Amino acid sequence: MATISDVARKAQVSKSTVSRVLNGHSVREENRIKVMRAIKELGYSPNAQARSLTSGRTNVIGVMVPDMDGPFYGSILEGCQQTLWFHGFYMLVRSTHHEKGSEPNLVKLLWEKRVDGLIILTPREIKEKPMQEVLKELVSTNFPLVIADGDIDNVNVSGVWVDNFLGGYKATNHLLQLNHRRIAIILGPEDAPEAIRRLNGYKRALKESGVPVDENLIHVAGDYLAESVFRIFPDIMAAGPTAIFATSDELAYGVLEACKQHGINVPNDLSLIGYDDVPFAKMLTPKLTTIAQPLTALGQVAAGKIARIISGEEREIAKIILPTELVVRESTTSLKVSKEVAYSKTKV
Amino acid sequence: MATISDVARKAQVSKSTVSRVLNGHSVREENRIKVMRAIKELGYSPNAQARSLTSGRTNVIGVMVPDMDGPFYGSILEGCQQTLWFHGFYMLVRSTHHEKGSEPNLVKLLWEKRVDGLIILTPREIKEKPMQEVLKELVSTNFPLVIADGDIDNVNVSGVWVDNFLGGYKATNHLLQLNHRRIAIILGPEDAPEAIRRLNGYKRALKESGVPVDENLIHVAGDYLAESVFRIFPDIMAAGPTAIFATSDELAYGVLEACKQHGINVPNDLSLIGYDDVPFAKMLTPKLTTIAQPLTALGQVAAGKIARIISGEEREIAKIILPTELVVRESTTSLKVSKEVAYSKTKV
DNA sequence: TCATTTAAAGAAATCGTTTGCTGTTTATTA
DNA sequence: TAATAAACAGCAAACGATTTCTTTAAATGA
Known part of the structure; x- marks a missing residue:
């Protein structure tokens, strides 16, 4: 592999001149051409390690x-x-x-x-x-x-x-606007900063709407994996939520699977919102309403x-x-005041 | 940032000795300890670029x-x-x-x-x-x-x-064993090596089962993206397939979406098999039967x-x-001999 | 105890660049 | 055209390691 000295020899100039050509410093046109030709003929390219050594930068x-x-x-x-x-x-x-x-x-x-x-x-x-x-x-x-x-x-x-606080707030607010009052939240790791902020956003939204925070509706999965939902799903449903805010799309997918197993229809029986808007969110059935992270x-x-x-x-x-953004798809719907109304509406 | 010379000075030995300690060459125990102490005190770690320059390796x-x-x-x-x-x-x-x-x-x-x-x-x-x-x-x-x-x-x-040939073969064979005879295939890029091999596997499987290859059942999406399916979907269905082999899960997802829009039920009206077994394959509804690539x-x-x-x-x-592996999930089912039988079965 | 072998340490060269310094050429101005 | 300024080229010294070669010290054996 050719070095700068080889180029210098071939072009009949000094190494310094070749270096200057390489780095775009001022060199007489005549020499520049000679050097360029030599570089081409030898197929030379500078050794990045040697460069790093002098420049102190690795790129x-x-x-x-x-x-x-x-x-x-x-x-x-x-x-x-x-x-x-x-x-x-x-x-x-x-x-x-x-x-x-x-x-x-x-x-x-x-x-x-x-x-x-x-x-x-x-x-x-x-x-x-x-x-x-x-x-x-x-x-x-x-x-x-x-x-x-x-x-x-x-x-x-x-x-x-x-903005995890805003994300949690937007998600919860979306559900509140759909008339949901019993909104469960599923956190991933309990003490992770983003989890805490999302929870705070959730609480703030509830507070602003005058809905008291019910600790029985707050659940911790431990991580963001779908499987972790199965274990706690009975607990979640025991508190009688009409909507669930899963703080990751993976968790939301877990909820969706659990619902299928238990014969719960999303969104008719239960609204569900995720978080992240990963590629598969729109591939689920129903397509997942979620908070998009950029x-x-x-x-x-x-x-x-x-x-x-x-x-x-x-x-x-x-x-x-x-900022985060609310992406409304199919997994959330407004809570009907009574089951009768709900049924008549879906029939239309 | 400390260099090898700093360490040498501090340990009162030569650079060579420090280098030998660093590279595990033989050094008197007394000196090794002195060097190690100096390294620790100075928080020294060797410069990777300088090393690369002499060794010719970058790792x-x-x-x-x-x-x-x-x-x-x-x-x-x-x-x-x-x-x-x-x-x-x-x-x-x-x-x-x-x-x-x-x-x-x-x-x-x-x-x-x-x-x-x-x-x-x-x-x-x-x-x-x-x-x-x-x-x-x-x-x-x-x-x-x-x-x-x-x-x-x-x-x-x-x-x-x-083994793309085997993958194409296994996918097609699975559909053949479910009594399908009109099996469409959707290729991504037409002339990509893997596409050609999957197609060959498809053809071989048909041949072995005595099913003639129908060129009207062979479709090219141009790439592996779901959207590309929509454009050609009418063409695909025009040839009257009872099963589709999509040569990527993305394409299969596209088929699934198109089917939903056209009111076609997978797998009852149409069996569908994908390729890749990417994470979302099992998240789709119905869960996608596919060829798993390791x-x-x-x-x-x-x-x-x-x-x-x-x-x-x-x-x-x-x-x-x-090797590739067939992963059977929910998107493929055996072809019923007549529509009546199919319907009566689904009602059970 | 001295000569000889062996093991470890040090000096210096090397890897392929960049760059400060110095000397030379070219261009500019009076 | 001469004096001066500006532009450019070349030498040599870094950069921070490794490694060959030499030297020095320790260990061995007679």
Whole structure:
């Protein structure tokens, strides 16, 4: 493989001149042509590692993500990738595969690989000490770091996330406007920041409508997986809800399956709203009403942010909150005042 | 950031000694301890770029993929990532986003980034000249390269893919065993290698059952997207099929939607089988019968292969074909001899 | 105890770039 | 045309590791 010296020899100039041609510095036209020709003839391309060594930059951004095979993170990654590439960066991806306790180590490994910056997607262990320490260390060295889709209070770091409070509020409000009063909510992990915010949005919406919060309607699945719903489904229905707000589309799908098994018709017997608007939401029967998160945009904004931090355009730590949107489909319907009315209406 | 020289100074030994400690070469225990202590105190970690420069290795594998936001490639990438990490490699991902004409360039860019190897997922432009030339160039320089999920005839390169012929055969055979005789097939891109193989499997199955191939039952959507089905749906039904073999789950979903719009009941009026077994296949109503591709395994095998090529364990070019599996769910049912029988049965 | 072998440490070269400094050529101005 | 400024080219020193070669110290054996 040809080196810069080979090119210099062939073009009969010094290495410096070749380097200057490569980097667009001023070089006499005559020499530029000679160098270009030599480069072409030798099929030369500069060694990125050697470049990194002198410049101190790798043009690689590390991205840490919980998984890539679900419906959720793919869109974010795609958004990241596009924008990173646009800014001239490559994307190094590491999925933790929800492995408990792996995050701090992986952050460190990625960092030591000397990436120019790090995007951490949904840090699950954000509340745990080792993770906080690693993050603080990164921040203290001024290492370009963006947390995406995960709020963080204790460490002052740049972040992008979606307005979970507003999402919870919008979802609940939608159901309230359809005359529902007994609205159950299914949370994923109990103490995750986004779960708490969605719950708060839910409570606020109820409060504004003068509906008291009933603790019996608040349920915790433990995670965002469909299977986790089955276990708690009897509990959920025992409280007699007319509508369910599942805080992820996966959970909503679990509810849908459980309803099928129990002969409950959605939306006629029970309204259901999800969260995320992942691709399969519109594929379900009934098509799922849900709160859309701007996933691709999330990735793009995170990537843009890190690019600006690296270029020095953005110096102060800033947090960006993206809006959510209600997407009404078929899984929610207005609560009829009495069963009779409901029946007559559906017959029309 | 501390360098090896800083460590050497602090430990009062030479750089060479520190390097030897780092790489596990023989060093007097006393010195090893001194060095380790210095490393710890300085928070030193070796500069990967400098290492790459001398060793000529980056420990990074480039992966090129058509997209990351669909349901398909995420699983493959996850498989890749796991296995690459296991072998000590980082994964650099670049999605082409189905951008026409971009592949050859991107391969080159990734290559010049000096990755230790390249995995190309589903090369769409594999039949086009620029792509073939780039691949030939890579092969001629003995650059570690694995093509995954894309067969390639003209260039002799290592590859992993799924048995598309067998998949097409199994799908068709399943429908034949359910007494279907008028089986339509919907292909994605007309001339893609995997499409041709699936079609051949379809034809072979028909032939073995003594059913003549009817060209009116063979349809081309142009791509694997659900929307593409709507356009050709009237054509498909005009040929009077009792079953449809959609060569991707996305296409099958499109068929399902079209059927709903036209009041056709799946599986009672029409049996439907998909291909891929992406996560949403089991979420559809009816749950989709399909041909499962071992997506995660595909990624793992590709990653394992490139690791072995790089380590020198695998010297000759080899192709691996993974099996497919029929997953029977609810979207296929046996063809009743007459409509009356069918109706009486559904009433039971 | 001394000569000889062996093991470990150090010096210096190397990997392929970029860049500051210095010297030379070209262009500009009076 | 000469004096001066500006533009360009080349040398050599980084960048931070690894590794070969040499030197030094320790271990072995007679």
